[in-house]
Amino acid sequence: MSKKIVSTEMDLSSVLAFEMPIFKALRRLQQAGEVHAKRLSRFGGLTPMQLMILQVLAGEARLTASDLSGRVSLTAATLSGMIDRLEERNLLHRQRDDQDRRRQWLLISDAGRELLKQAPSLLPPEFNKHFAELAEWERYQLTATLLRAAELCAEVE
Incomplete structure (x- = not known):
């Protein structure tokens, strides 16, 4: 077996350890987005x-x-x-x-x-409140991480 195949198999098995927590986090984000979308539709x-x-x-x-x-x-x-x-x-x-x-x-x-003058935020108020409380470097890090996660999902399509 070549080193490339072994390396890929090891990488894949180490990624599987993250699969459940990442999926749960993505699902929680999706649910929060759906709840806020209902608020916005009102x-x-x-x-x-x-x-x-x-x-x-x-x-x-x-x-x-x-x-x-x-x-x-x-x-x-x-x-x-x-x-x-x-x-x-x-x-x-x-x-x-x-x-x-x-x-x-x-x-x-x-x-x-x-309409925009009266419109609520695209993000839930709770998120905006907690996000504002983060240090500036954390806001940048979180934003970069979410953008990177979105890129990873887009590559799968």
Whole structure:
């Protein structure tokens, strides 16, 4: 048996020791996210992703759907449906580019800006409270760790 195969088998068996606690932690995060999503839906009937879309658009003069999909980590097809629903509610609108009529810009509407002024945080209040109590280096470390975990999950797809 080659050293490469033995090394991979050892690495895999050592990873399995972490499987259950990592899965439990991911599940707890998922459950907390679902509970907060229900709270958010009571506010203006928005999903967390719809709120995130409006927040990203509020921070930009205008974005194309392609640029927005990358910023909010959604496929073009999923984003298209969300944009349609937000446009139906007059929270954003589309504008054709003057130079290139094939390009459409997405812009947040005045109603969307007003809604954002009253909108709750994307994260549960308890999380924000505890997160704020962490030392700055811990906030950076936790953020980096969650981003890295998301990258690891994305590589599996």
